[in-house]
């Protein structure tokens with residue numbers, strides 16, 4: 001039984017790895033794949049978001065490309081007066097996030113491309129995107145967000161926004177950064 005279960009897990013992991021490669025080739029490496037936020041960097045992103053939410057509770061928060069919802073879930077559980085919205089276009093990540101958030105009333109997950117959504121109602125924006133789309137996202141955030149919004153970007157810089165802080169963090173022993181921005185208005 002254990003053997004069959006291990007083989008099943010192995011096949012699942014292999015299929016997922018192949019999907020990642022196919023997706024990477026399809027978008028020519030421009031778009032971020034579904035890799036979940038984890039480790040110290042995840043903890044520090046959550047701390048930064050919580051600090052903002054403590055000062056601005058009751059706001060709308062979004063994770064652009066929310067993956068499995070691993071950032072939105074702990075925030076929504078702690079800040080019940082705020083509303084959390086995840087946009088995810090990958091059906092595997094979307095399904096995982098949908099199942100995981102089924103019982104949490106203040107989270108909604110949409111299977112949508114975040115470039116097709118009006119972001120003007122959000123005060124806190126989380127994202128983990130790659131340089132291939134960061135220019136376009138920077139323009140969109142500048143256009144749609146209000147001056148009092150905060151953008152927390154995991155690992156990658158977003159050009160055109162106004163930088164307010166850089167936090168040095170890590171995953172395992174690899175040094176990485178968290179970038180904090182406000183719209184450049």
Ligand SMILES: C[S@@+](CC[C@H](N)C(=O)[O-])C[C@H]1O[C@@H](n2cnc3c(N)ncnc32)[C@H](O)[C@@H]1O
Pocket residue numbers: 031032033034035036037038064065066067068069070071087088089090093112113114115128129
């Ligand atoms: C690096 S992952 C983020 C993971 C997430 N923070 C988590 O912990 O699970 C980036 C995600 O963004 C999604 N994504 C990339 N571009 C997108 C777009 N334009 N619209 C919606 N989702 C997008 C990808 O499918 C991927 O799941």
